[in-house]
Amino acid sequence: MEKVMVLLRKAPYGSVYSAEAFRTIMGIAVFEMDICVGFADDGVYTIVKDQNPEKLDMKPLGDGFPMLADFGVSRFIVHKESLSERGLSTKDLVLEVETADSEQFSEIIEEYGRLLPF
Amino acid sequence: MLYTVNDSSITSNSLDSLVRFAPKGSPILFYEDGVYNTIAGSRDEKKVAAVLEDHPVFALDADLEARGIKKIIPGIQVIGYDGFVELVEEQDVAPWL
Numbered sequence: 001m002e003k004v005m006v007l008l009r010k011a012p013y014g015s016v017y018s019a020e021a022f023r024t025i026m027g028i029a030v031f032e033m034d035i036c037v038g039f040a041d042d043g044v045y046t047i048v049k050d051q052n053p054e055k056l057d058m059k060p061l062g063d064g065f066p067m068l069a070d071f072g073v074s075r076f077i078v079h080k081e082s083l084s085e086r087g088l089s090t091k092d093l094v095l096e097v098e099t100a101d102s103e104q105f106s107e108i109i110e111e112y113g114r115l116l117p118f
Numbered sequence: 119m120l121y122t123v124n125d126s127s128i129t130s131n132s133l134d135s136l137v138r139f140a141p142k143g144s145p146i147l148f149y150e151d152g153v154y155n156t157i158a159g160s161r162d163e164k165k166v167a168a169v170l171e172d173h174p175v176f177a178l179d180a181d182l183e184a185r186g187i188k189k190i191i192p193g194i195q196v197i198g199y200d201g202f203v204e205l206v207e208e209q210d211v212a213p214w215l
Contacts, residue, residue, distance in 0.1 A: 011126065013184050014151035042129050045154065045185060053184035062186070085128060087159030087189070 003034040005112035008043030012061040013053055018046045021118035022064055029071035036112055037068070039097075040079035040105065043118075044086060047078075047093045066095040079105050119212045120205050121173075122147045126154035127162045133169070136214045142172045145205060148194075149178040156182065156190040166191050178202060 006025050010017040029035060039047060051060045065076070076097040083089065083099070090097060100108060109115055121140045127133040133155060140146065146169065148155050155166055156177045169175060170193045179196050190196070197205075 011129075011151045011154065011185075013181075014125070042126060042151070042154070048186040050186040050188065051184060052186070053180075055180035056184050058184065085161035086154070087157045087161075087163070092186075 001032070001034045002114075003036075003112045004028065004114045004116060005036045005038055005109060006116045006118065007038045007040065007109070008046050008118050009041040010118065011042035011045045012051070013056060013058060017118045018043070018061050021046075021116075022061065024116060024118070025068060025073060026071065029068065029073050032072065034075075034112075035073045036075040036077060036108065037065075037073065038077045038079070038105065038108065040082045042082075044078055044082045044088065044093075047076075047095060047097070048088065049092055049094050062094045077105065077108055120145050120147060120209050122149060122211060122213045123152040123155065124148075124150035124213075124215065126151050127165065128154070128160070132214050133162075133165070137169055137172075139214075140173065140212075143174075145174045145176060145209075147176045147178070147197075147202065147205060149181050149202070151181075153177050153181040153185060153187060156194050157187055158189040158191050163191055167193070170194065176201065176205065 012018040051062045078097045080099045
C-alpha cells in the first residue's frame with residue numbers, strides 16, 4: 001500500500017492551509033492509501049476542541065478530523081513540544097492521537113517517505 | 119495609537135517587535151491568529167503578562183470563539199466588534215503586521 005504523510009504546521013482560519021489539508025486528505029483517502037496526518041507548530045491548533053467560527057462566517061475545521069476514520073484515515077500524530085508550549089494537552093483535542101517528540105516525529109516523516117506539507 | 123497584532127508570538131516576532139515600539143499605556147488588540155497570544159499556560163504567558171503591566175490589552179471574542187480558546191491570561195479584556203469599533207474611533211491605529 002502506498003504511504004503518504006500529510007503535515008499541518010499552520011493555524012486554522014488565519015490562512016487556507018488547514019482547510020486545504022483537510023480537503024486533500026479526503027481526496028486521497030479514496031485511493032486506499034496508508035495516510036498519516038501529522039500536526040506540528042501552529043498546526044496543533046487545527047484539532048483543538050470547541051472551535052466555533054460562526055461569527056467569522058466560516059465552518060469549524062476541527063470537527064471534520066474525527067470523521068476521517070470513516071475514510072480509513074486513522075493515524076494521527078501530534079508533536080508533543082508544539083502542544084505543550086501552546087499550553088495545550090491531548091485532552092484539549094477533538095480526537096485520539098499519538099504523541100511524538102521531535103526525534104520520533106522525524107522518524108515517522110522518514111517512515112512515510114512522501115510528505116504533503118500544509 | 120491602538121496597536122493591533124494578528125499572529126502568534128510562537129511563530130512570529132510581531133509581538134516582540136511591537137513591545138519595543140509601542141509607548142507605555144497604548145492599547146494593544148489581539149485579533150485573527152493574534153488571539154493565540156492570550157492562551158493561559160502557553161510558553162509566552164510571562165511575556166504577555168509583562169505586556170499587560172504596561173498596556174491595556176484586548177482580544178476579539180469572535181476570533182477566540184472560532185479557535186476554541188477558553189482559558190485566557192487574566193487581565194486581558196475580551197471585546198466584540200462593537201468594542202473594536204469604539205477603540206478605533208478613540209484613536210488612530212498602528213497595525214503591527
